[in-house]
Every structure is written in structure tokens, then in C-alpha cells.
Amino acid sequence: MDRNAVRRAWDEVAETYAARRDPDGSDAALVGDLLDSLSTPDSADPPRVLDVGCGDGARTLANLPPGSVGLDVSRRGLDLARETVPDARLVHGEMTALPVGDDRFDAITAYHAVFHVDRERHPDVYAEFARVLRPGGRLLMTLPGGRFETVRRGWMGGRMFFSAPGRERTLDQLRAAGFSDIETTTATDPLGSSTEFVFATLGPDRAADVSETESAETDTSDP
Numbered sequence: 001m002d003r004n005a006v007r008r009a010w011d012e013v014a015e016t017y018a019a020r021r022d023p024d025g026s027d028a029a030l031v032g033d034l035l036d037s038l039s040t041p042d043s044a045d046p047p048r049v050l051d052v053g054c055g056d057g058a059r060t061l062a063n064l065p066p067g068s069v070g071l072d073v074s075r076r077g078l079d080l081a082r083e084t085v086p087d088a089r090l091v092h093g094e095m096t097a098l099p100v101g102d103d104r105f106d107a108i109t110a111y112h113a114v115f116h117v118d119r120e121r122h123p124d125v126y127a128e129f130a131r132v133l134r135p136g137g138r139l140l141m142t143l144p145g146g147r148f149e150t151v152r153r154g155w156m157g158g159r160m161f162f163s164a165p166g167r168e169r170t171l172d173q174l175r176a177a178g179f180s181d182i183e184t185t186t187a188t189d190p191l192g193s194s195t196e197f198v199f200a201t202l203g204p205d206r207a208a209d210v211s212e213t214e215s216a217e218t219d220t221s222d223p
Contacts, residue, residue, distance in 0.1 A: 001151055001161040003073075003094065006116060010074035013156035018056035018080050020156070027187035030197055031063040031109065034140045037199075038106055047106035050132065052095050052141075053113025054088075057081035060109050061088050069105075071098065096121050098128045105133050110141035112189065119149060119163040122170070126177035133202045143170060143184060143198040171198070178203050 001009065038047040046065035054061045054070030055077045061070045062085050069089045072078050078090045093099040095110070096117060108129050117125055129139055144164035153159045164170065171182060179200035189195040 001159075003117075006161050007073045009158055009160055010072075010116075011076040013158040013160065014055065014074050014076040014080060016156045016158075018058065018077075021056075021059055025188040027111065027189055027195065027197060028059055028063055030140060030185070030187055031060055034107055034109065034138060034199070035065070037138055048104065049107045049109065050098075050100070050105045052098075052108060052110040052129075053116070054078075054081055054090070057085040057088065060111050061085045064088075064109070069100070071095070095128060096124045098132050100132050102131055103134045105137060107138040107140070108133060110139070112142050112195075114141060115144045115162050115164045116160065117163065119165045122165060123173050123176065126173050126179070130177045130179070130202055135202055135204045137202045139174075139179060139198070139200045139202070141198055142189075143167060143196040145196055167196070174198070174200055178205060 035047065046067070049064045049068040051057075051061045051064060051068060051070045054072050055074070057070055057080070061068060061081060066087045067089065069091060070078070070081050070085065071091045071093055072081070073092070073094055075092055078092060081088065081090055091099060095113065110129075114122060114125055133139070145167050147164060147166035147169070149163040151159055151161050165173070174182060180203045181201040183199045184196055185199070186194050186196050
């Protein structure tokens with residue numbers, strides 16, 4: 001499936017996926033761990049967090065500080081997020097070319113998101129994460145355990161593309177993008193299965209091939 005087909009697929013299944021997801025569970029609690037790691041005695045303002053692949057917003061974005069930014073490729077998913085998390089800023093875009101400027105965020109969450117991008121583009125995704133994070137910024141994302149590329153027909157009543165290079169390759173790609181202090185943990189995902197997640201910290205030196213991208217937010221709830 002090309003990126004336009006994936007976008008259409010998410011628009012078709014967004015409501016069903018939102019209805020079937022459990023908004024609680026141990027992977028939702030990981031967001032609290034992430035926020036605790038960002039807190040310092042001197043921090044007067046809440047951390048700026050970008051939720052990549054936010055969908056309807058109930059699982060992750062709703063647990064982030066007010067004013068956090070939710071990004072999704074599905075406009076229907078963003079419509080649902082506007083109802084679920086009305087104080088969030090919502091942006092329509094793709095994670096391979098995030099429509100935000102450099103050094104904007106203290107943390108990124110990406111739950112069940114990156115493996116809907118062609119695995120050959122995953123290094124581009126992680127380079128974009130590194131670009132928009134401030135040095136020392138934190139990443140919390142789903143860590144795919146296997147190596148796969150498939151279209152699952154009948155998924156949520158529609159079809160969906162899944163692609164991943166494998167667990168160790170993913171960890172290597174994160175390191176290549178400039179992430180370190182990598183820790184993994186297992187938690188319950190929205191549909192009741194156990195899934196591995198990774199915490200990582202962006203070092204002072206990003207990968208050399210991270211490109212400069214001007215801020216060009218294409219669809220936001222703010223004027």
C-alpha cells in the first residue's frame with residue numbers, strides 16, 4: 001500500500017479502531033513514566049510533547065499535558081481527537097516529514113504508529129523525531145518484535161498495512177538517529193495484547209543526515 005492508500009485505510013477504520021481500543025491499561029501508564037522523567041524542580045512550564053499517530057487521542061494524547069500536539073495521517077482520526085481532547089493542538093501530516101520546526105519538543109510518543117510506514121522509510125521517521133526534539137528530549141514508542149511486511153485484510157473491518165525490519169534493526173536505527181539510554185519494557189496494548197515499548201533519549205549530536213525542514217503546519221486546530 002502506498003502512503004495515500006494507507007491514509008484512506010485509516011480514514012475508513014478510524015471510528016471502529018477508536019471504539020475497540022481500551023483507553024486504560026499499562027501502556028497508557030507509560031505516559032506517566034515519560035512525563036515524570038521530564039520533570040525538574042526548575043521547570044515552570046509543562047513539557048511540550050508531540051504524539052505521533054494520535055488517532056482519536058484517547059490512549060495517549062488525553063494523558064499528555066494540555067496544549068500537546070497530536071499528529072495523524074488520518075483526517076477522520078483527527079476529527080475524533082478534537083472531540084476527545086479539545087485542548088490539544090492537532091496537525092495533519094506524515095511522520096516521514098513532520099510539518100513542524102526543529103527543536104520544538106521535549107518528548108515524542110508514537111504508539112502503534114511507525115510500523116504503518118514502509119520499513120525502508122523508518123530511518124527517515126527516526127531522523128525526523130530527532131530533528132524536532134530538543135537535545136536531551138525523550139522518545140516513547142512501540143517496539144515491533146518481528147520482521148514483517150503485509151496487508152491485513154479484514155483488520156477493523158477494513159484493511160491495513162504493517163511493516164517492520166525487526167526488533168534489533170529498529171534499535172540500531174534509533175541509535176543511528178542519535179538516540180541513546182535505550183530502555184525497553186512490556187505493557188498491555190489497546191487491544192489487549194502484550195507489546196514491547198522503548199524509552200530513548202536524544203543525545204547532543206543528531207545523525208549527520210538529518211535534514212533541515214522549515215515549519216509548515218498543514219492542518220491545525222489553532223489559527
